[in-house]
Every structure is written in structure tokens, then in C-alpha cells.
Amino acid sequence: MSAFRIVHYINQFFGQIGGEEMAHIPPEYREGKVGPGLALEANFKGEAVIVGTVVCGDSYFNENMDEAKETILAMVEKAKPDLFIAGPAFNAGRYGVACGAMAAYVKEKLNIPVVTGMYIENPGADMYKTDIYIISTRNSAAGMRDAAKKMAALALKMLKNEKIGASSEEDYIPQGKRVNLFEKLRGSERAVNMLLQKLQDKPFTTEYPMPDFDRVPPNPPVADISRAKIALVTSGGIVPKGNPDHIESSNASKYGRYDIHGVMNLTSDKYETAHGGYDPSYANADADRVVPLDVLRDFEMEGKIGSIYEYFFSTVGNGTAVKSAKAYAEDFSKELIKENVQAVILTST
Amino acid sequence: MKLELGYIPITDIEFAERSYVEGSTLYVSKEELSDVLLQDENISSVSFAIALPGDKTRITPVKDVIEPRVKVEGKGGMFPGVLSKVDIVGSGRTHVLKGAAVVTTGKIVGFQEGIIDMSGPGAEYTPFSKTCNLVLVITPKEGVVQHEHEHTVRMAGLRAAAYLGELARELEPETIETYEFLPLLESIERYPDLPRVGYVKMLQSQGLLHDTYVYGVDAKRTLPTLISPTEVMDGAIISGNCVSACDKNPTYVHQNNPIVHDLFKRHGKDLNFCAMIITNENVYLADKIRSSDRTAEICGYLKLDGVIISEEGFGNPDTDLMMNCRKISDKGIKTVVITDEYAGRDGSSQSLADADPSCDALVTGGNANEVITLPKMDKVIGTEAYVGIIAGGWDKNKAEDGTIQVELQAITGATSEVGFGYLSAR
Amino acid sequence: MLIVSNNPMVEAAFGDSCVFIDGRALDVLIYVRDMLHKGHKLLSHPLAGSVKPYESPIRSVCVSKDKGAYDMQSILLMENAIDRYKTLSQRNFIENHNEDFQLIDLSLIQSAVESRFQDRDYLTTQSGGAMYET
Numbered sequence: 001m002s003a004f005r006i007v008h009y010i011n012q013f014f015g016q017i018g019g020e021e022m023a024h025i026p027p028e029y030r031e032g033k034v035g036p037g038l039a040l041e042a043n044f045k046g047e048a049v050i051v052g053t054v055v056c057g058d059s060y061f062n063e064n065m066d067e068a069k070e071t072i073l074a075m076v077e078k079a080k081p082d083l084f085i086a087g088p089a090f091n092a093g094r095y096g097v098a099c100g101a102m103a104a105y106v107k108e109k110l111n112i113p114v115v116t117g118m119y120i121e122n123p124g125a126d127m128y129k130t131d132i133y134i135i136s137t138r139n140s141a142a143g144m145r146d147a148a149k150k151m152a153a154l155a156l157k158m159l160k161n162e163k164i165g166a167s168s169e170e171d172y173i174p175q176g177k178r179v180n181l182f183e184k185l186r187g188s189e190r191a192v193n194m195l196l197q198k199l200q201d202k203p204f205t206t207e208y209p210m211p212d213f214d215r216v217p218p219n220p221p222v223a224d225i226s227r228a229k230i231a232l233v234t235s236g237g238i239v240p241k242g243n244p245d246h247i248e249s250s251n252a253s254k255y256g257r258y259d260i261h262g263v264m265n266l267t268s269d270k271y272e273t274a275h276g277g278y279d280p281s282y283a284n285a286d287a288d289r290v291v292p293l294d295v296l297r298d299f300e301m302e303g304k305i306g307s308i309y310e311y312f313f314s315t316v317g318n319g320t321a322v323k324s325a326k327a328y329a330e331d332f333s334k335e336l337i338k339e340n341v342q343a344v345i346l347t348s349t
Numbered sequence: 350m351k352l353e354l355g356y357i358p359i360t361d362i363e364f365a366e367r368s369y370v371e372g373s374t375l376y377v378s379k380e381e382l383s384d385v386l387l388q389d390e391n392i393s394s395v396s397f398a399i400a401l402p403g404d405k406t407r408i409t410p411v412k413d414v415i416e417p418r419v420k421v422e423g424k425g426g427m428f429p430g431v432l433s434k435v436d437i438v439g440s441g442r443t444h445v446l447k448g449a450a451v452v453t454t455g456k457i458v459g460f461q462e463g464i465i466d467m468s469g470p471g472a473e474y475t476p477f478s479k480t481c482n483l484v485l486v487i488t489p490k491e492g493v494v495q496h497e498h499e500h501t502v503r504m505a506g507l508r509a510a511a512y513l514g515e516l517a518r519e520l521e522p523e524t525i526e527t528y529e530f531l532p533l534l535e536s537i538e539r540y541p542d543l544p545r546v547g548y549v550k551m552l553q554s555q556g557l558l559h560d561t562y563v564y565g566v567d568a569k570r571t572l573p574t575l576i577s578p579t580e581v582m583d584g585a586i587i588s589g590n591c592v593s594a595c596d597k598n599p600t601y602v603h604q605n606n607p608i609v610h611d612l613f614k615r616h617g618k619d620l621n622f623c624a625m626i627i628t629n630e631n632v633y634l635a636d637k638i639r640s641s642d643r644t645a646e647i648c649g650y651l652k653l654d655g656v657i658i659s660e661e662g663f664g665n666p667d668t669d670l671m672m673n674c675r676k677i678s679d680k681g682i683k684t685v686v687i688t689d690e691y692a693g694r695d696g697s698s699q700s701l702a703d704a705d706p707s708c709d710a711l712v713t714g715g716n717a718n719e720v721i722t723l724p725k726m727d728k729v730i731g732t733e734a735y736v737g738i739i740a741g742g743w744d745k746n747k748a749e750d751g752t753i754q755v756e757l758q759a760i761t762g763a764t765s766e767v768g769f770g771y772l773s774a775r
Numbered sequence: 776m777l778i779v780s781n782n783p784m785v786e787a788a789f790g791d792s793c794v795f796i797d798g799r800a801l802d803v804l805i806y807v808r809d810m811l812h813k814g815h816k817l818l819s820h821p822l823a824g825s826v827k828p829y830e831s832p833i834r835s836v837c838v839s840k841d842k843g844a845y846d847m848q849s850i851l852l853m854e855n856a857i858d859r860y861k862t863l864s865q866r867n868f869i870e871n872h873n874e875d876f877q878l879i880d881l882s883l884i885q886s887a888v889e890s891r892f893q894d895r896d897y898l899t900t901q902s903g904g905a906m907y908e909t
Contacts, residue, residue: 180719187768
């Protein structure tokens, strides 16, 4: 019996081409296995073979998603694989999005099983977990051995048409789909048992976890807005023309702090958007549409507000992990507090 | 209160000239029972059918299921305030025709509820595929409007159950189970070291086909109150609701509340089951607040350590459930909630209409939106024409070969929120 | 008190107290949501108990006639309900059972009206403030 044919997708870094500086390379197809493909194939123990590997730059994929998907699909199709594997992407956001998007697309168009792997906080996980199986990995390449083992195991099961169990059994990220099952004990007995565990301070597992509550209690309203110092912050990606800080178009790894002393209005010759998640034309034509500095200056002149803080903070919200966004805000908020900013107008897209 | 339940097991039902029980067979006289039921002038005719476990029979639409019982000793009669006079029940001895059930059907509204399949895949999802069922098909007189029709069918079911229960009065039960629910202070004295556990039972109380009655009182017009679980065993709570069938408590389930039974099993060993509180689920928002406030107050007043809360229904009662859970938790009381889910056909929608971080221990009766295929049955009692309309069915869901596709919603008791069943979800 | 509804039986029963919406159940909910933003208070829960959103084309919701400061809790409840409506799939409603759905909806909203009537003393002695705070 011949081995199953697998095509593997990896990025420029795992493809041994280069780091961030090579993230713009378009997809290329290599025969056989590359990089992490070796670990994967070892785990197949001869039952499956990586016949080819697609290597693609993370920036290229994210910025040219439609074209990239089509090009790569053609490469994959040509190799006639039985299954498609992408990553593992660990916590690399753009890589995770690429893996998820490509795997979902291959599944849709070629109707073959697909597997990928990434860390649960990778933005790609939330985006694609319901469409495809994403093995839950550690947050860095230190978890490569474990990830390869689990991805290979799930892949083989899918290839052999074996029943795929619950997420906890197969180590994939829960897909958020409720699946019915019959228990040995009736519900009332399970409830009494669960209550006893709680009363005895023993660990218990709820059968349905509540959704994530990310409630931020609002602060009290500004006492006198006409005397308040207001700052502008945006995740809409508005940056000085040329994007001097190279804020990424998605999964931003940084934020920018931009001087608006004496700037009345964000004009198209001096400002643009770096955000890759919306049609940039209107924002490029007039960045005030995303960061309403012009109107706020009017208010400042009319005495409706006290003053505008002379720097605005900007990052790109597209595919950026919640953790990152929180970290940036914690950082620049220190300055806002120090400078007695009383309120922030936060714009997103 | 101390109540002995004497079980007379029933494994078969047959029609006969007169009604009696012999061995484990229940013999029913259609004439005698008709006479009893036709006392209600709103009924123009009633027909009977028998559905036994394993039969290739489907009963639909199901209005209520009631267990035949009779009070042989102690105050009051079955279904006090409704059938019997107003009196406190729950003590003495009650005989039960265990394994028998009265099932009422009858089209009250077009989108009537409830399927019971006595065999096949559908039988797995309803507890009443395992009971010997006497089915009443009630036809109301011309001009009887829906709420009267509902009342008529409700009363007929209770009367039939009481009539059959009466047959057990002189019989010697095969087994007797004793349930003792002590006054609070006595139970604390007896079990000072055991955690004090209460059961908060939510009753649907919203309108036509959405009501529950406590000692004959519409639960809408009640405030949360303490009750002894033995009172409920004697029919103090009856069902007036059946929409959707999967998570409504038929009267049978009130009579046989599994949370009560499972708490009693651990009573005196791991816990002190010392309180049962019933509360309602009204439409008016202020009522929801009023009831959940009061329920939590009672739990706090009793200084309970833990509480199990069961819901009835979907949608706006999820708000009552979360209010109860949060407010009781705020009193420092540990909670476990039992509910069911409406997560959509693919299981990916949010299961509940409301949520609260305090609801960290939840037992589920399963996703009621799961679709299953039910095979054609040789016999249908009631009418199948409405299966497409009942909550969970949909138009054109009946295939050429007679198989129907329905959501679990439509199956009586499929996702019981008092944990009567074995279905769950992850 | 006003009842926003697409139920002809409710319109017939409540006359001027009914704001009749000639549309779907979701249109009723959206209309109520908009009213809440303008300061009306939500009095009954926007979701039916048990009849699922995709089962019945009929919906009625009670709101206060008077406006006050807007109540965030009501708005969140309303938005969640709208979300619930949208996420549970649509079916084809069986036309000739419309009357039955109307009847049940009328019964349910009547139970809310009765409760409201009971609160009338509270309403006349309080002015402005929220009927409840959750």
C-alpha cells in the first residue's frame, strides 16, 4: 500500500529563506519536505510522505491574500495530495492567519482533509478554528516536537477516515460547536455530584463554560469637558506618510507616537493609513476620517474642549492579538496619565 | 414531612370490561373512563389508545404526561387545589402505578408540541418510551376556544391519572420508599456537620401553553416560596405548558423530580437536603427581578451552603436563571445550574440567551437544535400532520418514505432541564 | 405603557397603546431597540419563552410610554436578543398557523400587561427614575 501524499505550507522563516526582511516573497513550490516538514514526516512513520512544500512570505500572503490563495491552490492541486498541512505557526500572527486561511481554502476547493497548528492566542486560531482542525501548540518553536507529533497523529486519523473525537481528546483548539452525547448518569445526578465537588472545594468541570466576559467597567463621565485635555488614539492605522515606523498592516508588533503640535488637520500629503484590513482610499484621502483631528481642533478653538494632547497614538488593529493591544495601551497610558490627559477618543475601524 | 411512596409495578396495559390491576397488568375500561372524562361538557368525544415500550408507535402531539397515583394515607388527595380540595399534601402514604403513564394529546394550537416514539432512534430521547402509556385523544366541542381547550385537556389528563391511581388504593405495593423532609432546625440539629443544600426549581409562568400551577394557583401570580419536596410528589405542582416539548416538565416529571430523588440519595451522608424553593419565570422584567431577589433572599436567610437551580424553558427564562444564579452566588452560596442549549443546528451558536460569570458550574441537557431522523412508524396516535409545525420540525420535513426530520426540541423530555435524561453536550 | 408589536390581535386588543409594526418579528425588536436609545424603558423581555425566534413570525414587547435617561442594561438585553434572533436560522413559517402564534403571543404579552397594571401605584409615586436596576 503506497503512502499518503501530503503537501506542506510554511513561511519564509521556516522555509530557511530569511526572517522578517524576506516576508515579502511570493509563494514558491519545492519538491519534498523542508524544515519542520522533516519532523512531521518522521511522525508519519512511513504511512504518509510530504511530496512537496509551499514556502510563502507572511507579508506577501497577508497583503495579497486573494492572489496568494489562488496561486498556492494551483500548486497544491498539481501535486495531487491526500491531505494538506500548514505550519505550525505557534504565536506568529501573520503566519497563523496564512496557515488558517490557506488550509480553509484548500479544504473548500479541493475537498481534502487539512490540519494546521498554532498557539491558542494566535489571531489565526480564533478566525479559523471553526472551519478547520487547529492543533493547540505552545507559543514558540520550542514546542515544535510536540506540535509535529500531534499534527501528524490527527492527520493520519483523518487520512484513514477514523472518527475524530472531542477537542480535548485530539488536542485541537475547541471549535466552539456543541456536540450532543449520552452520559452514563442522568443530569440530576451529575448536578448533585458537581455540587458536592464544589462544596468540598474539589476541582470540577462545567459542562458548558460561560462565554468570555471582557467587560470593562466605564469610568465616571468627565466632570467638565470644556476644561478637559483630550488625547486621540487609534487602531485604524493612521501614520505619517511613508509609515516611518513600519507598523505592519496586520498583527502589528508596535504602536506609533506622532507629534501633532500645530497640526490642524491630517492631510493626504502628510498622512496615510497602514491598516491592511479595509479599503484605504478614503483614509488616505483624508486621515481625519479615522482620527478626527480637524473637528477636535474646531472644538478646541470654540472652547468646547479644554485642549488636545499634542501626540496621538496609533497602531493597526487588523489581526492584532488582544494581548498585544493591551500591552501597547498599558505602555502609552503611562504617558497619558503623566500628562494629565482626562479623556481619550479611541477610534477603530 | 414524611411520605411513603408505595410502588406497584406495571408492565402492561390492556383494555377490558372493567378497570382493575392484576399482577403487573393494568386493565382499563374505556367506558368507565369515558364516563369520568365526559363529565367535562367541553369534551365532545374521547378515544383511547395503548402504547407500550417497543411498539412501533408514535404519539403526537403530546400535551402532558401524568403518573397515576393515589393518596391512601395522610391529608389531601392527588392534585390538591385542582382535582382534590385545597389541603396540604406530602405526608402519609401514596401508592404509585410505577411504569404506567397517562398521555394526553389533542390539537390545541397548530404548532402543538411533543413526539413520543416508543421504539427506534427517537425512543432514546424520551423517558416515556419506557413507560406503558394510556393515551387520551380528546376532541373538544365546536366553539371551545383555545384556553378552554387547554384547560379541558389538562383536567382530563389529571382525572384519568387519578382514576387509574385509585385502582392501586387497596393493593400491596411491591416496594416502599420513604422520604422524610425534616423541619429546617431539626435537620440542622440532626446533621450539624453536613453542608446545607437547597433546590431552587424554576417554573415557567408566561401564558397560554406556558403555565404551571402550584396548589391550583397560576405560578405567574406567586412569589418564590418554600415547599416540601414530598408535596410535589403528591401532585402539588402540575404542568400547563408543553412548548417546546424537549425542556418542559410534564406533570409526570414534577411528580418524579430527579433532582429531589438524587438529593435525597445523598441526604444524611454528604449533604443535608433541607430546602426546596419554587420560583417563577414571568415575562415582565420587574417580576423577574422581584422573583430572583426573593429567591436569593430566602436562600440567604436559610444560610444555605449550596443550591441546585433548574430552569424550565428557553429564551427569556435564561435571564431569570442568570439572575437567580448571580444573586444566590452573591450571598456566598455555591451553585450548580441545570439547563439545556439552543446552539443552532451545527452547534456553533451561543447556547444560552443570557450568561453570567457566576454560572461556573453548569449541567446541560444537550443541544435541542440537533436534528435527528425518525423512521416511519406503523401506528401514529394523535396526528402527524402537525409535526412539520411543531417547534423543531419544519415544513416539508417528511420524506417520501415516511421518515421525518426533526430537531430534538420536538421530542417530549429530550433535553430535560431537571436532569431527568442522560443527554448532554460538550 | 406601549406595546410594540406586529400582532394584529394585539393591535385589536390594545388600540392606541399598541405601536403596530407592519413587518417581521426582527423589525419589532429593532424598533424597540431604537426606542430604548431614545430613553424609553424596556418593560417585558424581548425574547419569547419557549417559542423560538425562527418558529413564530409574531413578537410583542412592552416599553414605557415616557422617556427618561437611557438604561444601558435594557439596551444590552435588547441587543443580545436581536443577536439571538439573527443567529438562530430562519425557517419558512407555516402561514395558516399565524393565528395560533398570534394567540399565544397575545396571551404572553397580556401576562406582562397584568404585571404592569399591578405596578401602577409604584409608577405614580416614582417619577423619572428606572423602574428597576439590574
